[in-house]
Amino acid sequence: MIAFTQEHRILITGASSGIGEAIALRCNALGATIIASGRNENRLASNKAKAAFPERFHVETKELTEDMEALPLWLTALRKKYGRFAGLVPCAGVSLVAPLREYTRQRANAMFDIHFHAPLLLAKGFCDRRNNIGKGASIVFMSSGGALARVAGLSIYGAAKGALMTASAVLSKEYASQGIRVNAIAPALVRTPMGQGFLDFISPEAKEEEISLYPLGLGEPGDVAGMAAFLLSDAGKWITGQTFVMDGGRY
Numbered sequence: 001m002i003a004f005t006q007e008h009r010i011l012i013t014g015a016s017s018g019i020g021e022a023i024a025l026r027c028n029a030l031g032a033t034i035i036a037s038g039r040n041e042n043r044l045a046s047n048k049a050k051a052a053f054p055e056r057f058h059v060e061t062k063e064l065t066e067d068m069e070a071l072p073l074w075l076t077a078l079r080k081k082y083g084r085f086a087g088l089v090p091c092a093g094v095s096l097v098a099p100l101r102e103y104t105r106q107r108a109n110a111m112f113d114i115h116f117h118a119p120l121l122l123a124k125g126f127c128d129r130r131n132n133i134g135k136g137a138s139i140v141f142m143s144s145g146g147a148l149a150r151v152a153g154l155s156i157y158g159a160a161k162g163a164l165m166t167a168s169a170v171l172s173k174e175y176a177s178q179g180i181r182v183n184a185i186a187p188a189l190v191r192t193p194m195g196q197g198f199l200d201f202i203s204p205e206a207k208e209e210e211i212s213l214y215p216l217g218l219g220e221p222g223d224v225a226g227m228a229a230f231l232l233s234d235a236g237k238w239i240t241g242q243t244f245v246m247d248g249g250r251y
Contacts, residue, residue: 002233004032006056010087010232011035011078013064013122016043018192019142020091022221023228025050027087028057030229035082037062038092058082064092064118065110071118075125087232088126088139090119095194097153097201108156115160120167123182127175135179138232141168145188145247161186165243172241181240183231188247190219216248 004010010027014020016038024036029052037060038044044059051057060078064071079085093115098107123139126132146154147162165184172182189195189210195218199207211218227244230236245251 002030002229002235004030004086004233006031006033006053007083008032008086008232009035009083010089011037011075011085011122011126012089012091013037013062013118014090014092014142015047016040018091018194019187019190019221019224020089021047022225023089023091024057025052026222026225026229027232028053030233032056032087032232033082034058035060035078037064039063064122065113068113068117068121071121072125072128075122076128076131079131084133085126085131086133086137088122089142089228089232090122091142092118093142093194095197096157097198098156099153100155103156108159111156111160112163115157116163116167119164123171127171127178127180129178132178132180136234136237137178137180138236139168139171139180139182140228140231141165141182141184143168143184143186143243145186145245145250147186148245148251149188168243169241176240181231181236183236183240184243185224185227185231186243186245186247187219187224188245188250189214190221190224192221214248214250219246219248 012024015024015036028034033056041061048057143165144161146158168184
């Protein structure tokens with residue numbers, strides 16, 4: 001059975017919508033104290049109002065790509081405010097569908113900043129011994145099926161998510177001695193604003209073809225939230241260094 005106590009503090013970025021929102025609400029409903037971060041204060045406040053235990057749902061607005069080198073210090077400041085963390089789930093992200101002819105270093109850097117550099121800098125702060133509970137602490141990175149799919153236009157986005165997947169496996173070795181588990185989830189197409197943005201970008205014919213590739217249908221945010229909660233909880237205490245592909249049979 002998955003359950004948390006109020007001492008199980010989890011920082012979730014990108015918690016204003018989509019998968020991040022679903023993970024924040026699910027873990028809170030299971031008893032955890034959530035520090036929900038995002039750019040949209042109104043959406044975060046709305047999610048707090050929906051929380052099963054709103055007194056354990058704290059809101060922190062943050063633009064992660066501004067002053068990125070200070071992200072570890074930001075996490076330290078949050079620890080001083082709320083207490084040591086048991087979990088970290090960096091979910092903030094944006095999609096990009098662009099063919100090679102539209103490749104620029106600026107676009108690539110933007111993708112790597114939000115999908116790779118920011119999560120690792122947050123993990124750096126989290127893995128500071130002063131900021132986590134030690135044994136039982138868990139990081140769940142949000143990779144993507146886009147790192148595995150041979151889908152035209154996903155080279156930049158997929159590369160950033162693939163780099164995160166590799167880093168997750170390596171960090172699991174680096175921090176196992178501290179009792180910190182590090183895993184990743186790689187969801188395929190999920191019914192979120194980002195997922196819908198991808199479907200709206202491609203042609204109606206391509207959309208129909210893409211959806212047909214999912215024998216179990218498209219994913220829901222709650223599907224991913226269930227896996228994240230499992231990995232953050234003691235139920236997943238013997239699991240580290242893994243990437244869990246959630247694709248409804250797509251790949």
